[in-house]
Amino acid sequence: MTGTRNRQHVSQILRDLAETLDVPPSKYDEAKQHYQAVGDWLGAEDSELAPFNPEIYAQGSFALGTAVRPLGEDEYDVDAVCLLGLTTDQVTQKQLKEMVGRRLKHPGSRYKDKLDPNGGGRRCWTIQYADGSKFHLDVLPCVLDDSRWFVGLGIPSGIVEHAIRLTDKKTPEYPTGWPANGHDPTRSNPKGYAMWFKDRMRVSLNEAKAALAMEKRASVEEIEDYQVRTPLQRAIQILKRHRDVRYNGDDDKPISIIITTLAAKAYDNEADLYEAVLNIVPGMRQHIEQRNGVWWVENPVNPLENFADKWQECPRKAELFFEWLDAVEAEYQYIITDDGFTKVGTYLAESYGQRDAKTAMTKYASRQVGRGDAAPGAPVILVPKRGNRVDEPSYTNIKVTEPSRPWQA
Amino acid sequence: MTLGEDVVQLVIDQVAEVQAEQPDLELTLEYTGEMLVRGTVRFSIDHEGRTYRDAYRVQIAIPPDYPESVPTAKETAEAIPADFHRFLKTGNLCLAAPVELMRVFAQNRSLLHFTNRLLIPYLFSYTYYREHGQLPHGELSHGLLGLLEYYREFFGVGVIKAMKLLKLLADAFAPPLMPCPCDSSRTLQDCHGPKLDELRPLLPAEHFEADLRDMIAAAQTAKLPLPERDVMPKRMWKNRQKRIRKASARRR
Numbered sequence: 225m226t227g228t229r230n231r232q233h234v235s236q237i238l239r240d241l242a243e244t245l246d247v248p249p250s251k252y253d254e255a256k257q258h259y260q261a262v263g264d265w266l267g268a269e270d271s272e273l274a275p276f277n278p279e280i281y282a283q284g285s286f287a288l289g290t291a292v293r294p295l296g297e298d299e300y301d302v303d304a305v306c307l308l309g310l311t312t313d314q315v316t317q318k319q320l321k322e323m324v325g326r327r328l329k330h331p332g333s334r335y336k337d338k339l340d341p342n343g344g345g346r347r348c349w350t351i352q353y354a355d356g357s358k359f360h361l362d363v364l365p366c367v368l369d370d371s372r373w374f375v376g377l378g379i380p381s382g383i384v385e386h387a388i389r390l391t392d393k394k395t396p397e398y399p400t401g402w403p404a405n406g407h408d409p410t411r412s413n414p415k416g417y418a419m420w421f422k423d424r425m426r427v428s429l430n431e432a433k434a435a436l437a438m439e440k441r442a443s444v445e446e447i448e449d450y451q452v453r454t455p456l457q458r459a460i461q462i463l464k465r466h467r468d469v470r471y472n473g474d475d476d477k478p479i480s481i482i483i484t485t486l487a488a489k490a491y492d493n494e495a496d497l498y499e500a501v502l503n504i505v506p507g508m509r510q511h512i513e514q515r516n517g518v519w520w521v522e523n524p525v526n527p528l529e530n531f532a533d534k535w536q537e538c539p540r541k542a543e544l545f546f547e548w549l550d551a552v553e554a555e556y557q558y559i560i561t562d563d564g565f566t567k568v569g570t571y572l573a574e575s576y577g578q579r580d581a582k583t584a585m586t587k588y589a590s591r592q593v594g595r596g597d598a599a600p601g602a603p604v605i606l607v608p609k610r611g612n613r614v615d616e617p618s619y620t621n622i623k624v625t626e627p628s629r630p631w632q633a
Numbered sequence: 634m635t636l637g638e639d640v641v642q643l644v645i646d647q648v649a650e651v652q653a654e655q656p657d658l659e660l661t662l663e664y665t666g667e668m669l670v671r672g673t674v675r676f677s678i679d680h681e682g683r684t685y686r687d688a689y690r691v692q693i694a695i696p697p698d699y700p701e702s703v704p705t706a707k708e709t710a711e712a713i714p715a716d717f718h719r720f721l722k723t724g725n726l727c728l729a730a731p732v733e734l735m736r737v738f739a740q741n742r743s744l745l746h747f748t749n750r751l752l753i754p755y756l757f758s759y760t761y762y763r764e765h766g767q768l769p770h771g772e773l774s775h776g777l778l779g780l781l782e783y784y785r786e787f788f789g790v791g792v793i794k795a796m797k798l799l800k801l802l803a804d805a806f807a808p809p810l811m812p813c814p815c816d817s818s819r820t821l822q823d824c825h826g827p828k829l830d831e832l833r834p835l836l837p838a839e840h841f842e843a844d845l846r847d848m849i850a851a852a853q854t855a856k857l858p859l860p861e862r863d864v865m866p867k868r869m870w871k872n873r874q875k876r877i878r879k880a881s882a883r884r885r
Contacts, residue, residue: 229664566661582645589662590641594697596666603661606641607648609672610656619677619686620654624770627754628729628737630718631773631783 229601230565235498236591237568241576241584242458242497245292245465251300251359252450255286258353258361259304262335266306266327273327276308280363283414288421289450290460290484295468295577300359303348305414307388310367312402317391317410324365325349346393366390369411377527379416386415387526407528416525421484427493428454455500456491460484462501465576466552476541478548482521482531486511489524498556505553509546562602570608644668644695647744655748668695670744671709676753680761680769687760689713691752693744700742703734706752713759718772728755730773730783735835777847784844788828790815796848796864798825802833803842803866814863842866 263280266273284303285291294300306324315323325344328335328351340352340360348362369387389402392409403410422429432452437444453461463483471477490507494500512532513520519542523529535542558564559571572581589606612618648660648670658672670693677686690710696702705725713719718727728734728751737750754770761769773779784795797814801807801821813824821829832841845866852859862870 586638586641586645589668590638592662592666593641593668594666597664599664601664603663603669605659605661606668607645607652607660609659610652612656612673612675617657617675617688619675619688621677621679622749622753622757624678624680624754624757627758627770628733628751629771629773629783630727630755630758630768631730631733631779632718632727632775633720 227560229597229599230560230562231498233588233592233601233604234560234565234568235496237572237584237588238462238497238501239458240587241572241580242453242461244580244583244587245461245576246453247286247291247293247300251293252286254357254359255282255300255302255361258351258359259302259363262304262328262351262361262363263306265333265335266324271327271330273308273323276310279307280304281307281415283364283418285480285484287414287418288460288484289453289457290464290480292461292465292468294358295465295472298358300357301362302359303362303364303414305388305390306363306365308365308367311370312367312389315367316401317393317395317398320365320367321349321391321393324363328363347390364390366412369413379525379527383413383416383419383525386419387411387413388415407526411526411529413525417523420524421488422449424488424491425454425456425493428456428495431495455494455497456488456504458497459491459500459504460487462576463487463504463552465580467548469575469577470548470551471544474544476538476544478541478545479531482545483508485521485524485531498560502553502556505549505556509549512545565602566605567608569605640699641668644699644744651744651748654745669693670695670704674748674753674756676757678753678757680757685757685760687756689756691756693747693752703738703751704744704747706755708756713756717759717762718755726752726755728752730780731840732832732835733783733787736831739835777851780844781848787832788815788825790825792852793860793864796845796852796859798829799841799845799848800864800866801829803838803845805833805838806867842868 259280259282263278265271266278266280268274281287281304282302283305286302291300308320308323310320321344325339327333328339328349329342330336335351338351338353340350344350345362348364351361351363353359353361366388369389389410390412392398395403395409397403429449429452432454433447433449434444436442436452437447440447460483464480467478467483486508487504489511490504491500492503492507494503511521513522518530519532519535520530521532523531532542535545555571555575559568564571569581569585572584576584585604585606589604645660648658651658651670655672655674658670658674661669661671663669671691673688674691675686675688677684679685689708689712692707692709694705694707696704705723706728707724708726713726715721715724719725720727729737734751738747740746740750758768758770758772761767773782781792781795784799785792788795788798790798794815801814807821807826807829809822809826810820813819813821813826815825817824820826845864846869849859849865849869859865861873865873
């Protein structure tokens with residue numbers, strides 16, 4: 225059946241695409257070196273932060289393995305949590321933020337001229353690295369959330385213990401302390417979220433690590449999570465880039481945390497990437513709830529947090545999100561038809577950008593050329609026609625010099 | 634065999650280059666694993682004070698070892714009859730003699746060069762033929778005779794001398810200081826050496842040897858006297874000497 229054959233090929237093409245979109249391992253290493261260097265500087269012996277043992281770790285897409293290479297002039301945006309051994313009783317948000325800021329601006333600091341803006345952002349200090357690296361690091365000062373207020377909400381204690389409080393200039397309590405119990409913008413749990421995320425893809429993560437271990441003839445214990453990508457991570461990378469291209473520059477575009485959360489909730493450890501995308505997208509729609517007429521995308525590690533809280537004041541965000549899911553679903557159903565499969569290259573270029581589509585199609589073609597399928601199937605267009613004017617096509621003028629004469633065996 | 638990513642990339646870039654002149658061509662990957670450039674080629678050629686405009690539907694196949702080998706081409710709308718310079722089995726267009734094909738393609742291993750320098754002149758020759766009953770630049774005879782014509786013309790010499798020169802390619806042995814077999818009393822390097830150098834890298838010595846053996850067989854059938862030692866490929870000459878020695882030993 226050509227549907228099955230097209231499906232298998234589309235899956236391969238999508239893997240090639242996701243590989244192309246992925247952040248190269250060298251950038252992961254660079255990111256890690258950058259934030260560890262910041263950690264070392266903050267925790268150095270002569271630092272005023274040394275007594276509080278600053279611990280720094282990545283959060284967001286770099287921690288989840290769902291980061292994509294930036295489009296065009298955009299930069300790699302790495303978020304790092306900077307956890308200090310203090311409690312909310314000991315420091316106000318402002319004090320915490322400024323302690324870290326003072327150290328970064330210390331006269332001996334290599335970061336003192338790299339902070340942008342110099343006064344810090346709403347929650348973080350942004351370090352802007354040299355132009356060539358296309359790289360900036362957001363350092364979020366924070367302390368452990370000692371209140372343990374949501375233990376009773378059904379979140380496992382192994383996850384709760386990683387909950388943190390970060391600083392937010394927009395809370396009224398910023399200069400004086402911290403917001404009182406209940407959900408507020410200073411509460412977060414990136415490490416807990418990463419644990420939940422990995423748990424959602426446990427089966428396929430273990431499979432991917434086992435496969436890599438076999439390929440490298442290494443023990444599976446030697447394979448780190450970040451060395452492999454599951455179909456869930458690949459699907460999220462593809463969805464994020466689809467979003468970036470479709471809503472380039474639109475403030476109401478679907479946000480990554482909602483895409484990631486819904487996709488992880490909908491993922492059923494499908495082993496095949498095409499299968500995963502096709503099942504995840506309708507599943508995402510189902511995991512968007514309505515609570516008393518309010519759109520709700522629950523943070524899986526904090527049931528009181530609604531990732532879609534902005535949809536209330538800005539209904540267009542919700543409209544775009546649903547419209548986008550419909551579009552993705554329609555496209556994915558179309559590209560496995562014979563007609564769609566033939567044009568898959570054009571479709572990828574429109575939805576994911578010319579450059580990455582071309583790279584993915586080239587990877588796919590170089591594996592496929594000379595190999596072929598036993599059963600007939602639709603061809604794939606690698607370079608579409610540019611198209612001539614139908615009414616007045618152009619005839620290229622050719623000068624025949626030194627003509628070769630036809631010959632026949 | 635599979636092509637490297639760089640070769641696929643090369644083909645994609647080259648098709649884009651051809652499209653600047655031939656926008657109705659596209660590149661496809663067939664289920665068979667073959668890469669094809671297909672669509673309509675349009676050209677306009679000024680010849681003897683007239684402008685010939687024509688369009689053909691074609692299909693160019695990228696060989697598995699591209700750009701080492703030359704692409705092959707078919708005309709797909711049956712506008713060109715089967716008996717007009719086509720390979721019988723495959724239906725591929727006979728654009729030129731094999732060595733000539735390699736020689737021209739080696740000048741610039743690109744699809745644009747292939748299209749403009751080999752394919753379009755061929756298509757034009759049919760356009761012209763349709764109207765005038767003859768080819769604008771002539772054609773080579775079929776088969777062996779055509780090859781012989783090609784070599785004679787390429788070297789600018791007669792039949793026997795062309796075979797002597799071909800022997801140097803077949804034997805892969807052509808010391809630059811030997812007297813040129815064309816009897817110019819110059820050394821090879823100052824005479825036909827450069828022409829030999831042009832052909833030598835294009836095809837393996839076995840190919841030239843096979844052409845030469847066919848020609849010798851034909852000449853022998855026609856009972857043409859041949860300076861055997863100077864035209865026969867080394868292996869052929871040695872075997873022949875062996876046979877003669879055996880025969881004379883038996884007679885004694």
